[in-house]
Amino acid sequence: MAQPALNISILIPFLNEEESLPELIEWIERVMHENNFTYEILLIDDGSTDGSWKIVEALHANNAQVKAIKFRRNHGKSAALNVGFHSVQGDVVITMDADMQDSPDEIPELYRMIATDGYDLVSGWKKKRYDPITKTIPTKLFNAATRSISGIQLHDFNCGLKAYKQEVVKSIEVYNEMHRYIPVIAKWAGFKNIAEKVVQHRARKYGSTKFGGMSRFINGFLDLLTIFFVSKFGKRPMHFFGVFGTIMFFFGFVGALWIGIDKLVHVYHGDTLPRNITDQPMFFLSLVTGVIGVQLFLTGFIGEMISRNASERNVYGITKRIGLDD
Secondary structure (H helix, E strand, O other): OOOOOOOEEEEEEEOOOOOOHHHHHHHHHHHHHHOOOOEEEEEEEOOOOOOHHHHHHHHHHHOOOEEEEEEOOOOOHHHHHHHHHHHOOOOEEEEOOOOOOEOHHHHHHHHHHHHOOOOOEEEEEOOOOOOOHHHHHHHHHHHHHHHHHHOOOOOOOOOOOEEEEHHHHOOOOOOOOHHHHHHHHHHHOOOOOEEEEEOOEOOOOOOOOOOOOOHHHHHHHHHHHHHHHHHHHOOOOHHHHHHHHHHHHHHHHHHHHHHHHHHHHHHHOOOOOOOOHHHOHHHHHHHHHHHHHHHHHHHHHHHHHHHHOOOOOOOOOEEEEEOOOO
């Protein structure tokens, strides 16, 4: 028997959020009932080590619309979202964080923008934030870089509160730490009707942030470059390698021709010690650094190409499922 259509799937990845989950789910349920939405709440436990899973089991026992998947270990937010995207059934999919910094009261308007206004993706913009300056400044820099590279005019690419058409989440793949660039991935998958909505940013009520340190910004920048190059040249790498290879060969040929002519000219004029630019240490330094840089970049790019075709790339250890058929 066919299942009735769901208006909304709410997807919430979490790690060690036993204190916030009951209050958050109660708030979401209240919003769903007030707006007469048919819904499901899918919780993805990203390897929690506290009592979060027991809380999830109790929530499901109280409401069958609360469903869950538990990872054997921590795989990261991108992995949690990717697994969740494959499992959700709602016409509109809304992602949010479990720390109660995202307000469920935003859900009806996000739903309307997808279901009525026809947007493919709506990204939240936490215009007023309660994060420390050590987080907000790097975030602004990365958002500016992403806008420049992608051409998508969003202020906050990494906001966890987003709404999608179901078709979008079923058509994209996220891994590593690429969740912060989902609007970019969606655009390059052909979903260009992307909007932004100012949403409330609430101060964290329980616990502490699970994401911090400069490494996440460095990794995020590398992931942005990966998305750009793989999306642009993943199926036609010669358009990238061929162009730069031709340019490098051209300059190499012109440089060799110039050196040869220069030496011949000096020999013709009777110079006993014709000039040789390869005697300059800077020549070898530039040559070595240039070759190493190109080799490293190409190695990383080719490795990424191989990774994207690896069958085990997005396979994760799942120990338990609640409320799901598969």
